[in-house]
Amino acid sequence: MDSSAPRGSWPLGKVLKVFPDKRGLVRSVKLQTKTNIIVLQLTIKPWPRTVLWGAGSTPCWRIMIVLEEKNLQGYNQKLLSFEKGEHKSKEVMDMNPRGQLPSFKHKNYVLNDSYAACMYLESQFSQGKKLIPDCPAEQALMYQRMFECLDFHQKMAIVIYYNWMVPEAERHDSAVKRNREDLSAEIKLWEGYLQKASGSFVAGKNFSLADVVFFPSVAYLYRFGFCEERYPNLAAYYNSLKDRPSIKASWPPTWLENPQGQDLLKDL
Known part of the structure; x- marks a missing residue:
C-alpha cells in the first residue's frame, strides 16, 4: 500500500484517520471497510537514496542537513574513512571517478557535487522545509x-x-x-x-x-x-x-x- 495515497483513494476502504510519527510519516491508518473498521500498520520502505560520506567533511554534511530538513530520513548511507583511503575504494570510484566524498545517488541519478545534490533534493521533494525562497x-x-x-x-x-x-x-x-x-x-x-x-x-x-x-x-x-x-x-x-x-x-x-x-x- 502506498502511504502517499490521498484519503479516500485506498482500495481497502475509506480512510478515517492517519497516524503519523514525529517526522510526519504515516505509520498506521484507520479504514472503514464494507464490514468493519480496521487499523493497518504500515511498513516504510527505505528511501531509494544512497549517500557515501566521510565524517567531518563539509560537503557531506551539507547533503545530510538537506536530507534531514526535507524529512528524507531512512536513506541508505555508509560512513567511510578518509584515513584508511576508503574514498578511493571501488565502491566509491564506481559512483564518483574522482574518488571523493560525498557520493550521492537517487534512483539511477548520481550527483557527487554537494551543491548539485542539495539543489536537486530541494527541486525534487516538496516535503519538509522549503529551502529556496519564492521572493x-x-x-x-x-x-x-x-x-x-x-x-x-x-x-x-x-x-x-x-x-x-x-x-x-x-x-x-x-x-x-x-x-x-x-x-x-x-x-x-x-x-x-x-x-x-x-x-x-x-x-x-x-x-x-x-x-x-x-x-x-x-x-x-x-x-x-x-x-x-x-x-x-x-x-x-x-x-x-x-x-x-x-x-x-x-x-x-x-x-x-x-x-x-x-x-x-x-x-x-
Whole structure:
C-alpha cells in the first residue's frame, strides 16, 4: 500500500484517520471497510537514496542537513574513512571517478557535487522545509551567499590543511602568512554580512540553502579554535544554529567522540 495515497483513494476502504510519527510519516491508518473498521500498520520502505560520506567533511554534511530538513530520513548511507583511503575504494570510484566524498545517488541519478545534490533534493521533494525562497529578492541573496561561501571555504581549507596539501619542500612562511591574512579578511566580510542581515540567518529571515552550505564551514572554524569573542555576529550565528534538529542529527560523529578540536585558528 502506498502511504502517499490521498484519503479516500485506498482500495481497502475509506480512510478515517492517519497516524503519523514525529517526522510526519504515516505509520498506521484507520479504514472503514464494507464490514468493519480496521487499523493497518504500515511498513516504510527505505528511501531509494544512497549517500557515501566521510565524517567531518563539509560537503557531506551539507547533503545530510538537506536530507534531514526535507524529512528524507531512512536513506541508505555508509560512513567511510578518509584515513584508511576508503574514498578511493571501488565502491566509491564506481559512483564518483574522482574518488571523493560525498557520493550521492537517487534512483539511477548520481550527483557527487554537494551543491548539485542539495539543489536537486530541494527541486525534487516538496516535503519538509522549503529551502529556496519564492521572493526574487530573497532568492537572489540566497544564491549570492550560497555560492560566495565557496570562497570562504576555500580560504579556510588552505589555512587548515596547508601542511597536508603542500609538500614540505614547497612550503613558505610567507605563503602561510598570506593565506591567514586572506582568511581573516574573508571572515571580516561575513561578520559584516551577518551584522547587516535582516534575520537570524545568513540570507534573510528564514533558514535556506545558503545556511546549509555556510554553517558547516563556520562550525569548522570553531572546531579549529576560532575565537568567539572576536567576531560576535559569527558566534551568535553559530550558537543559534548548532542545536537545530537537522544539524544535530547530522553532526560529525568523530566530533561527538572527540569534542576537543585543535587550536590552529585561535589567533586569527
